[in-house]
Amino acid sequence: MKFTLLFILTVWVKSLRSGCSPSCIHPPGKWCSSLDSAVQCGVVKQCLESDFLRSRQTADPVHVELYYESLCPGCRLFLTHMLLPTWVLLGDIMSVTLVPYGNAQEKPDGQKYTYVCQHGEPECLGNMIETCLLNMTDMAFHIIYCMESSSDVLGAAESCVKVYAPELTTDKLMSCVKGDTGNQLMHQNALKTKALTPPHQYVPWVTINGVHTEDLQDKAMSSLFMLVCDMFKGPKPPACGGSKQQHYRSYCHNE
Incomplete structure (x- = not known):
């Protein structure tokens, strides 16, 4: 478990450092399809957050x-x-x-x-x-x-x-x-x-x-x-005006 967390954190840091990298060759729909694509496109954090939210979803879509x-x-x-x-x-x-x-x-x-x-x-x-x-x-x-x-x-x-x-x-x-x-x-x-x-x-x-x-x-x-x-029976996601607003603060800085 510690190794897994350490590995994820290491990849996370790398992805943040390489964010907005031209090495991303995948369309947005595939950014979270694998760890490699998430790293290349600098979105590991966002993919992990999305997976976490889905795992806690109990109501049927x-x-x-x-x-x-x-x-x-x-x-x-x-x-x-x-x-x-x-x-x-x-x-x-x-x-x-x-x-x-x-x-x-x-x-x-x-x-x-x-x-x-x-x-x-x-x-x-x-x-x-x-x-x-x-x-x-x-x-x-x-x-x-x-x-x-x-x-x-x-x-x-x-x-x-x-x-x-x-x-x-x-x-x-x-x-x-x-x-x-x-x-x-x-x-x-x-x-x-x-x-x-x-x-x-x-x-x-x-x-x-x-x-x-x-x-x-x-x-x-x-x-x-x-x-x-309106028809979703579970906790409303942020896009629907749910109580927990999520902010994606990932920027491409002017270097």
Whole structure:
């Protein structure tokens, strides 16, 4: 135990000395993914604090599910302007599930399925790419945000993957998209969407802890942040106005 504490303190001091170092080559979403990345990016203290807060969290996170389609303007707006920013701020008390399918129609074709999408074949391709990403990398949310915030959703896919998941090759991704795995994953999205109660009438369609009501939908669309804060049953985190405010005093000094 003493050795572990000494090791952590040593690494902590090193990280503070090397803070804001150009040696950090990881995107923010991966800064706390390992000790090495935390040290390189000078955020060991912040990562330890975040882990400590999570370990003391006893209430279940608020689970937000988004049923959407990749080229739906309203879906793109909600995902990029409301859902991801809220998740960035409240990731310790909320979880997110994305279901790319929306108003598509599924038809059996032998042992596989074919799909007709509301915004045409490009949307079917976008839905499939995002479905495969969700199954292939833990950085899928970041990549999907990158795609959906671009003026060209499909055209941005390759560059977004290179930024957030460089280990995922285009060949590997497209093998899923065009193969049996992607087809079956999309079938699961179809089943999940068709099983919604009440049945979805539009997209984006939001459920909170598995429940959809027009009141919850309206609140999610107007301020998902406030909705998650209000529905979380545990002690409110600082971002929600909790009693214990946390200050991240980490500066890049002018040397």
